Amino acid sequence: MSRVVELARLMQGNEAVAEGALAVGVRFFAGYPITPSTEVAKIMAERLPRVGGKFIQMEDEIASVAAIIGASLTGVKSLTATSGPGFSLMQENIGFAAMAEVPCVIVNVQRSGPSTGMPTAPAQGDVMQARWGTHGDHPIIALCPSSVREAYDLTIRSVNLSEQYRVPVILLMDEVIGHLRETVVLPLSDEIEIVNRCIPQEAPADYNAYRANETGVPPIANFGTGYRYHVTGLAHDERGAPTNDPATAEDLLLRLHDKLQRNLDNIIIEDSMSLDDAEVVVLAYGATARPAKQAVKEARLRDIKAGLYRPLTLWPFPTASVERLAWQARTIIVPEMNLGQYRFEVERAVRGRAHVLGVNRVNGELIVPGEILQAILDVVQK
Amino acid sequence: MMQDLKRYLRTDRFPHLWCPGCGNGIVLGCMLRAINKLALDQDHTIIVGGIGCSSRAVGYLDFDTLHTTHGRALAYATGIKLARPELNVIVVSGDGDSMAIGGNHFIHAARRNIDLTLVLFNNSIYGMTGGQYSPLTPVGKKATTAPYGTIEPTFDTAELARAAGATLVGRGTTYHTGLLTGLIAEGIQNKGFSLIEAIAACPNAFGCRNKMNNGKEMLLWQKENSVHVNRAGRLPPGELEDKIIIGRLYRREASEYTELYDKQILDSCGV
Numbered sequence: 001m002s003r004v005v006e007l008a009r010l011m012q013g014n015e016a017v018a019e020g021a022l023a024v025g026v027r028f029f030a031g032y033p034i035t036p037s038t039e040v041a042k043i044m045a046e047r048l049p050r051v052g053g054k055f056i057q058m059e060d061e062i063a064s065v066a067a068i069i070g071a072s073l074t075g076v077k078s079l080t081a082t083s084g085p086g087f088s089l090m091q092e093n094i095g096f097a098a099m100a101e102v103p104c105v106i107v108n109v110q111r112s113g114p115s116t117g118m119p120t121a122p123a124q125g126d127v128m129q130a131r132w133g134t135h136g137d138h139p140i141i142a143l144c145p146s147s148v149r150e151a152y153d154l155t156i157r158s159v160n161l162s163e164q165y166r167v168p169v170i171l172l173m174d175e176v177i178g179h180l181r182e183t184v185v186l187p188l189s190d191e192i193e194i195v196n197r198c199i200p201q202e203a204p205a206d207y208n209a210y211r212a213n214e215t216g217v218p219p220i221a222n223f224g225t226g227y228r229y230h231v232t233g234l235a236h237d238e239r240g241a242p243t244n245d246p247a248t249a250e251d252l253l254l255r256l257h258d259k260l261q262r263n264l265d266n267i268i269i270e271d272s273m274s275l276d277d278a279e280v281v282v283l284a285y286g287a288t289a290r291p292a293k294q295a296v297k298e299a300r301l302r303d304i305k306a307g308l309y310r311p312l313t314l315w316p317f318p319t320a321s322v323e324r325l326a327w328q329a330r331t332i333i334v335p336e337m338n339l340g341q342y343r344f345e346v347e348r349a350v351r352g353r354a355h356v357l358g359v360n361r362v363n364g365e366l367i368v369p370g371e372i373l374q375a376i377l378d379v380v381q382k
Numbered sequence: 383m384m385q386d387l388k389r390y391l392r393t394d395r396f397p398h399l400w401c402p403g404c405g406n407g408i409v410l411g412c413m414l415r416a417i418n419k420l421a422l423d424q425d426h427t428i429i430v431g432g433i434g435c436s437s438r439a440v441g442y443l444d445f446d447t448l449h450t451t452h453g454r455a456l457a458y459a460t461g462i463k464l465a466r467p468e469l470n471v472i473v474v475s476g477d478g479d480s481m482a483i484g485g486n487h488f489i490h491a492a493r494r495n496i497d498l499t500l501v502l503f504n505n506s507i508y509g510m511t512g513g514q515y516s517p518l519t520p521v522g523k524k525a526t527t528a529p530y531g532t533i534e535p536t537f538d539t540a541e542l543a544r545a546a547g548a549t550l551v552g553r554g555t556t557y558h559t560g561l562l563t564g565l566i567a568e569g570i571q572n573k574g575f576s577l578i579e580a581i582a583a584c585p586n587a588f589g590c591r592n593k594m595n596n597g598k599e600m601l602l603w604q605k606e607n608s609v610h611v612n613r614a615g616r617l618p619p620g621e622l623e624d625k626i627i628i629g630r631l632y633r634r635e636a637s638e639y640t641e642l643y644d645k646q647i648l649d650s651c652g653v
Contacts, residue, residue, distance in 0.1 A: 028465050049651040054464050054643065059490040063457035066450065066487075070430075070461025073448065074469070078461070096451050223446040223462065224469050226425040230392075230441055232449035241395055242441060242449075 007185050013151045013177040014039035014081075016184065017107055018047065020155030021079050023192055026105075027053035028078040030067035032060050032086060036120040036175045037109040040081035061086035065093035068104045073231065075197075075222030077159055081107035083175075084126055085116060087133070094168050095134030096233045098256065101166035101210070101218065103197055105158045108170060109178040112364045121364025122175035124286055124337040130170045131315045139256045141267060142170040142315040146289040148182040154269075154312065160195035161267060165259055166217050172314060174337070176287035176366065204228060209240040210252070216259035260316055269312040270321055274300060278307025280376050281329040283322070283346060285311055288335050288367050295372035304380050314342070322349040331379045335359035335367050355379075387414045390424070392444050399438060401509075403589075403597025405556035405582030409503050410439045412559050412580070413472070416566035427470040430459040432479035435510050436503030436582070439474050453484025456491040459498050467497070467640035472570065477504045477518035481537050485517070492546035492575045496639040499569040499576045502539065505584035513587035520624070524591040539579050540631045549574035551632040555581040555604040558628060565630060574638045581608075581626055 011019070018040050021029075029044040031037075041057070048055045054071070058064045061082055068078035082090060087108045097104050110126045112118040126133075130142040141161050145151040151173065158169040200207050200219040209229040210218045221227030234242040235249035243249065260267060274296060275281065284292035289310045299306035309325055311318050325332060332354050334343040343358045350356055359375050361367050391414075400406050417427065429445050431437030433452035440447040450458045455473050463471045480488050480502055491498060507525060508514040515525035515532045518539070522531045540551045550572040554562030562580055569576030583589065583600035594600045604626065611629035614622055 028461070030461060046651075049643075049647045056460070056464055058457065058460070059486050062454060063460070063487055063490070066454045066457035067461030067464070070448070070458040070463075071465035072461075073446075074462055074466040076465045078465075092451055093454065223428055223448075224426050224466055228425065228444055228446055230447045230449065232441065233451060234449065242438075 008183050010181055011148050011184050012039060013145070013148045013173065013180045014109065015043060016148045016152035017081065017155045017171065017173070018043035019186065020152040021159065022047055022051065023189065024077070024156040024159040024194055026077045026079045026159060027051065028068060028071035028076045029053070029080065030056045030058050030064045030071070030078070031080045031082065032058055032064050034083045034086045036111055036178050037081040037083050037107065040107060061089035062092060065090045065097070065104070065106065069093060069097050069102045072102050072104050073223045077103070077163065079105040079107065079159065081109065083109050083111045083120070084113045087126055087129060091134040095136060095138055097168040098134065098138035098140060099233045100231045101220070101256070102168075102231070103162040103166055105155070105162050105169050105171060107155070107173060109173040109175060111175050118364045120175055122287060122337060122366060123362065123364065124174055124288065125341070125362070126172065127314060127336075127338060127341040130172050137253060137257070139167055139260050140170060140315055141165070141167055141260065141313065142172045143269070143312055144172045144285045144314050145177055145312070146286055146310065147177070148180055149184045150312070151177055152184065152186060156192060157269070160193065163197040164195045164217070165263065166197065166220060167260065172286065174287045200227065208238040210236060211238040212255055212259065216255060216262055264316060267313060267316060268318045268321070270318055271310040271312060273308040275307035275309060277305050279305040279329055280331045280333065280379050281307050281309050281325050282333045282335065282372060282376070283309045283311070283325070284335050285314060285342065288337060291367050291369040292335055292372050294369035295376060298369065298373050299376045304376060306376050317345050317349065319349050322346055326350040326353040329354050331355045331357065333357055333359060333372065333375050333379070335372050337361050337367060386418050387411070390414045390417065390444055392442055395442050398442055400435060401586045403583060403585040403600070404435070405505060405584070405597070405600070406436050406439060406503055408556040408559060409436070409501065409562070409580040409582050412554070412563040413501055413566050415563045416570060419563070419567050420570055422470050422570070426468065427472065428462055429472050429474065430455045430462070431474040432476065432484060434476040434479045434508065436476040436505070437474055437479060453479050453482070454487060455479070456484065456487040456498065456500065460491060460494075460496055463496055463498055464640055464643065467644070470570065471498050473498055473500045475500060475502055477502065477506060478508045478516040481517040481539065489542070489546040492543050492548040492577070494639040495547050495549055495574040495636050497573055497575070499566070499572070499578065501566060501569070502577060502579045503582050504579050505582045505588060507584050507588035509584050509587040513591065523588070525588070539577065543577040544632045547575070547636070548577050548632070549634050549636050550576040550630070552577070552630045553579040553581070553626070553628050555608055555626060555628060556583060557601045557604040558608065561628060568630065573641070574636060
């Protein structure tokens with residue numbers, strides 16, 4: 001039997017998130033029950049103690065993010081999982097993690113909203129909340145998988161990016177990918193790239209907790225290792241001391257953004273199909289990328305020059321790639337299970353150089369390939 | 383003694399932001415004396431604060447310190463303690479921070495009996511935002527958002543903590559510093575959730591609206607209105623109205639959360 005057949009297993013998207021988290025070294029999970037993300041907590045509760053990790057069910061989602069930040073500050077890779085209503089509650093402390101630069105991963109298995117919405121019909125309505133949910137100009141990374149294997153890989157990538165850049169990372173799942181079951185072959189443990197946070201090499205007396213290294217990221221001393229420094233959500237100087245000095249506050253905010261901007265090559269992950277000569281590009285992410293791929297294939301069978309562009313990193317926005325699409329394509333179609341949250345961002349990058357249109361659904365049902373194909377045909381026949 | 387305590391302070395962060403007459407410095411002094419008395423390892427003691435005047439104390443302390451979001455200090459501290467049970471974790475929080483916005487985290491930290499010591503700086507008011515009434519502002523007292531006096535009853539913090547599951551509850555005041563220091567030390571030593579409430583003066587946001595114009599008057603108010611728990615039992619209930627009951631108010635034995643986690647969960651998961 002080949003290795004592939006031997007290791008192939010039927011797995012659910014949420015299960016893949018838990019497996020990916022365990023594989024990359026997550027050893028702390030704090031969460032609050034909410035469908036459609038509960039499988040992640042269930043698996044972590046069972047598995048974490050077996051690898052020396054800790055699981056705790058907190059009193060709400062606010063406390064869940066607080067607890068993973070606390071655990072992460074002691075050097076333990078930490079993660080939580082939730083859905084829309086819980087994601088709303090988490091925003092306060094996600095902002096803290098961004099400001100205080102504490103690595104942590106928040107998995108949001110999106111469901112229909114606003115408010116309680118239709119539990120638990122699929123939606124992609126939290127795209128903008130993932131970017132701007134917490135107040136203030138904060139840096140954030142959001143990754144979005146389209147398959148079970150990708151849920152596994154992007155969980156690992158989320159943890160790695162959060163460790164590397166000291167930034168909260170949102171894994172923006174949706175109900176379809178969370179509950180989808182597919183056959184996957186997981187990588188062997190020595191095939192998994194694991195990135196650990198940069199810790200200070202200098203003596204505690206010489207340590208400035210928020211002085212960036214050459215990559216723009218300050219090395220992080222784990223609590224309890226003798227560095228005795230201060231962590232705050234207030235604007236702070238390089239020592240971590242609170243400040244109201246305009247120049248210091250501005251330097252901090254600009255550095256928080258700069259540490260991602262200068263590392264976009266490593267942060268932005270994307271995928272494409274039949275893009276080389278495409279005149280009509282479908283730009284799709286998450287569950288919606290699946291019917292989009294099918295629609296592009298069917299369009300190609302009809303000799304239509306259609307292509308697929310699929311951002312796996314939704315935030316930071318892949319501006320350079322979308323600008324290239326704008327020069328190449330006449331039309332960019334953005335199918336989404338929302339009213340155009342990502343399309344507006346695409347339009348911003350395209351700046352009128354191509355026609356941008358949406359295929360949108362907010363009724364809790366999936367977008368099917370035929371709808372996207374029809375949009376392609378309409379464009380071509382015009 | 384003073385020299386001993388100075389090593390716990392980040393003196394480069396001074397001057398502190400507290401007003402003249404404020405009781406927060408006195409509570410902080412008691413906390414540091416307790417830490418000193420117990421000779422806690424400075425590298426393995428984490429101090430976590432919420433938001434408000436009292437929580438700003440953590441920034442002046444030479445430990446690993448975490449100044450969190452409003453009301454959430456106990457939830458952050460829970461993450462630290464569960465991830466690394468070998469660390470001492472002390473939480474500093476005000477009456478608005480821990481009893482209003484953080485009330486849910488308070489009862490659940492107590493319920494779990496996780497080994498955290500909460501030093502509740504109770505100055506009866508939201509000081510930093512300009513004197514709004516809190517869940518611990520005594521009934522009838524005035525605040526900027528209660529110009530005609532509050533009509534809301536206060537929480538009985540000790541009863542609340544006891545009912546929620548805390549294993550040690552004590553209350554002191556900034557007048558009774560010896561007692562307060564001893565209670566904080568006892569709280570840190572207790573293997574479980576401890577609430578040590580410290581009645582502190584806020585002449586600028588609370589006292590001045592309630593006929594106590596400076597720190598001294600407020601300290602005298604604490605002196606004259608406090609009754610030690612050992613004496614309180616011998617007094618008729620009528621005489622205890624509006625009195626501050628001080629001393630060790632409650633203690634019981636119960637399993638501590640992180641120990642239970644290690645013992646029961648790790649045992650039964652078969653590793």
